[in-house]
Amino acid sequence: xxxxxxxxxxxxxxxxxxxxxxxxxxxxxxxxxxxxxxxxxxxxxxxxxxxxxxxxxxxxxxxxxxxxxxxxxxxxxxxxxxxxxxxxxxxxxxxxxxxxxxxxxxxxxxxxxxxxxxxxxxxxxxxxxxxxxxxxxxxxxxxxxxxxxxxxxxxxxxxxxxxxxxxxxxxxxxxxxxxxxxxxxxxxxxxxxxxxxxxxxxxxxxxxxxxxxxxxxxxxxxxxxxxxxxxxxxxxxxxxxxxxxxxxxxxxxxxxxxxxxxxxxxxxxxxxxxxxxxxxxxxxxxxxxxxxxxxxxxxxxxxxxxxxxxxxxxxxxxxxxxxxxxxxxxxxxxxxxxxxxxxxxxxxxxxxxxxxxxxxxxxxxxxxxxxxxxxxxxxxxxxxxxxxxxxxxxxxxxxxxxxxxxxxxxxxxxxxxxxxxxxxxxxxxxxxxxxxxxxxxxxxxxx
Numbered sequence: 001x002x003x004x005x006x007x008x009x010x011x012x013x014x015x016x017x018x019x020x021x022x023x024x025x026x027x028x029x030x031x032x033x034x035x036x037x038x039x040x041x042x043x044x045x046x047x048x049x050x051x052x053x054x055x056x057x058x059x060x061x062x063x064x065x066x067x068x069x070x071x072x073x074x075x076x077x078x079x080x081x082x083x084x085x086x087x088x089x090x091x092x093x094x095x096x097x098x099x100x101x102x103x104x105x106x107x108x109x110x111x112x113x114x115x116x117x118x119x120x121x122x123x124x125x126x127x128x129x130x131x132x133x134x135x136x137x138x139x140x141x142x143x144x145x146x147x148x149x150x151x152x153x154x155x156x157x158x159x160x161x162x163x164x165x166x167x168x169x170x171x172x173x174x175x176x177x178x179x180x181x182x183x184x185x186x187x188x189x190x191x192x193x194x195x196x197x198x199x200x201x202x203x204x205x206x207x208x209x210x211x212x213x214x215x216x217x218x219x220x221x222x223x224x225x226x227x228x229x230x231x232x233x234x235x236x237x238x239x240x241x242x243x244x245x246x247x248x249x250x251x252x253x254x255x256x257x258x259x260x261x262x263x264x265x266x267x268x269x270x271x272x273x274x275x276x277x278x279x280x281x282x283x284x285x286x287x288x289x290x291x292x293x294x295x296x297x298x299x300x301x302x303x304x305x306x307x308x309x310x311x312x313x314x315x316x317x318x319x320x321x322x323x324x325x326x327x328x329x330x331x332x333x334x335x336x337x338x339x340x341x342x343x344x345x346x347x348x349x350x351x352x353x354x355x356x357x358x359x360x361x362x363x364x365x366x367x368x369x370x371x372x373x374x375x376x377x378x379x380x381x382x383x384x385x386x387x388x389x390x391x392x393x394x395x396x397x398x399x400x401x402x403x404x405x406x407x408x409x410x411x412x413x414x415x416x417x418x419x420x421x422x423x424x425x426x427x428x429x430x431x432x433x434x435x436x437x438x439x440x441x442x443x444x445x446x447x
Contacts, residue, residue, distance in 0.1 A: 065269055068401070069434045071363075073384045073425025074214065074409040075136070075163055077264050079242070080352070080429050082343045085266040089336045109331065110306035114294040116338040123244050123341070123349070124258040125251025126280035131292040132334040133277030133326060136261035137169035140208060140238055142290040142324055143257045143279060144170055147206035147234045148179055149323065150288050155180040155203045159191040161213035162238060164414040170208075179205070189217040189377030189386065191224060200231045206257075210238040211247075215411075216384030216423060217377050218247060225254030241265055241278065243382045245346075245353025257281045266340025267333055276333035286310070290324030355428035356383035359435065363426045366439045373442060376421050384425045386411065386418070391445050393422050400441040407438060 011023070020026060027035065046054060070078040089095070093108060104110070113131040120129040133139045144156050156174075158167060160183060171181060184207075185195040191209055200207060207228040211219035221237060228235040234256040239249075241260045250258035262276030263269075281289060287310065295309025344352065360383045367373050367387060376386040389396060393410045400407035412419030426435065 062271075065406075068404050068406050069430070069437065070269075070406045071424050071426060071430070071438060072406045072409050073216075074423055075165070075261060075263075076269055077383075077425060077427055078269060078429055079264045079427050081266050081268060082340065084343055085336055085339045088339045089266075089332065094335050095332065104305075104307050107306055109335075110294050110308070112335055112338050113292075113329070113331070114296055114306055115342070116334045117294060119338065119341040120278050120280050122346075123241055123249070124239065124260070124278070124280045125244075125249030126255070126258050127251075127283035128286050128289070128293065129278070129280035130289050131294050131329040132262070132331070132337075133279055133291055134330055135263075135273075135275035135277045136163070136238060136259060137166040137277075138173075138326070139259035139261075139277035139279045140166050140236065141170045141173035142277075142326065143236045143259050143281075144174065144179075144206060144208065145324065146257060146281070146285060146288045146290070147236060148177070150285055151205045151232070151234065153203050153205035153233070154178055155182055155201070156206050156208060157182045157184050157196065157199050157204055157233075158208040159184045159210065159213070159219075160186050161189070161191060161215060161217070161219070162208060162210040163214045166210070166238065189213070189215045189379050190219050193220065193223055193227065196224065196227055200227060200233055202231055204228070204231055204233040206234040206236050208236045208238070212240055212243055212382045212384060214423075215377060215386045216381040216425075217379035217386075218382060221248070221250065221253035221255065229254070240382065242349065242353050242356060245350040246357055247353075247382060251280075257285065262333065262337045265337035267336055274330065274333055276330050276337055288323055291326045292329050352428045353382075356426065359383075359428070359430055359432075360385060360424075360426040362432070363424060363430075363435045363438065366435065367424070367442060370439065370443050372447065376418070383427060384423055386421050386423050388421045390420075391447060393420060396442065396445045397422060399445045400438065403437075403441045405434075405438055405441050407441065 015022065065078045117129040117131060121127065133142060147156065156179060158170065158181065174181060182199055184199060185192040190213065196207070207224060209219050209221070209224055211221050213219055225235045235254060236257045236259065237250040237255040239258055239260050241262060242264050258280045260278040262278045267276060279289065289310070292308050293310040294306055296304060296306055299305035360381065364375060364385045368375055372390040374388050376388040387408070393412065397407050397410060408422040408424040411421045411423060
């Protein structure tokens with residue numbers, strides 16, 4: 001066996017030290033039928049020039065949103081990112097540390113996370129926020145654990161309109177806990193309020209909803225908050241951060257905990273990640289929050305100084321009493337979101353949200369004017385909507401793809417009863433010309 005980084009002398013020295021005659025002796029406990037008896041089928045090495053050419057050829061085989069017009073959504077969105085987000089967030093002093101260790105020595109990073117927390121609170125209408133989590137799904141799961149700890153109750157009710165991946169992650173988190181997971185019911189694409197009233201009880205720790213939900217519909221958050229609070233349960237709302245520019249924030253609707261996927265806040269689509277989990281809550285739940293919370297105080301000279309005010313994690317002194325085993329925050333992505341939010345400001349977020357809203361409704365009206373396409377749910381929506389078609393969904397989306405358009409996300413993967421439907425997302429980046437091209441592509445799909 002040949003190691004490129006080790007000489008034969010190195011190998012012999014290590015074998016002598018541990019008292020083993022050969023490399024093969026190290027694997028003696030592995031049965032012969034499970035051991036490879038031939039060299040690996042690896043092509044010969046390439047020169048740097050050849051390797052770069054090969055890597056470029058592989059990369060060019062990928063299609064991304066610079067090549068195709070993207071109307072896909074369901075949790076991953078092609079939003080506009082101001083140029084300065086890359087220029088500032090990619091500075092070496094920010095880029096090299098994904099999370100601060102020996103944290104108080106990292107005053108610049110801590111200040112950025114503090115500002116991030118402040119803007120998340122302003123966006124969601126909540127009192128306190130942590131310094132970020134991994135993505136929306138883990139944020140929802142952590143919020144459920146918060147609710148269980150705060151209420152000491154044994155049940156959680158979750159709407160089926162929450163993203164299916166989020167529901168799967170929550171179920172995994174709670175699989176070995178004494179926590180019943182109750183599935184709410186849907187009515188025309190949103191949570192059925194009458195059925196929800198019958199499901200909640202004095203054992204319900206929290207009701208979990210998403211608004212706008214997986215189908216794009218805006219839930220009646222105010223009413224759901226009242227239903228949850230009537231039995232002493234908390235309301236956890238998963239929200240699209242951009243929607244807060246035009247839709248009432250979770251805090252204004254009575255939510256106790258707000259969570260979100262922050263990918264839309266200055267983070268480009270990247271073949272599945274990285275993403276950014278946001279979590280904010282009412283102040284009374286501060287000490288139940290997972291992860292890290294950055295605070296601001298004064299140093300010995302009276303100047304502003306930042307510290308990790310709360311980090312009730314298993315890695316620290318809390319040990320078995322930790323609120324969560326989340327070990328870090330999504331530092332670089334939180335930095336990008338902070339720069340994005342500061343650059344956009346309240347007016348910029350409001351304008352982006354308004355454009356999403358207006359363009360999505362224009363697209364929906366044009367698509368539903370076509371023969372064979374209709375809105376599946378008669379509900380208010382923000383930037384996404386569900387289309388039902390008499391045509392084959394996969395063939396429809398493939399036809400649009402052949403014309404350079406990613407037309408939407410098919411729902412049959414998650415919901416058998418919606419295998420004739422797909423979700424269309426329209427962000428502020430989409431132009432009228434691109435929307436009209438989508439409509440023309442859908443119109444030209446063979447019946």
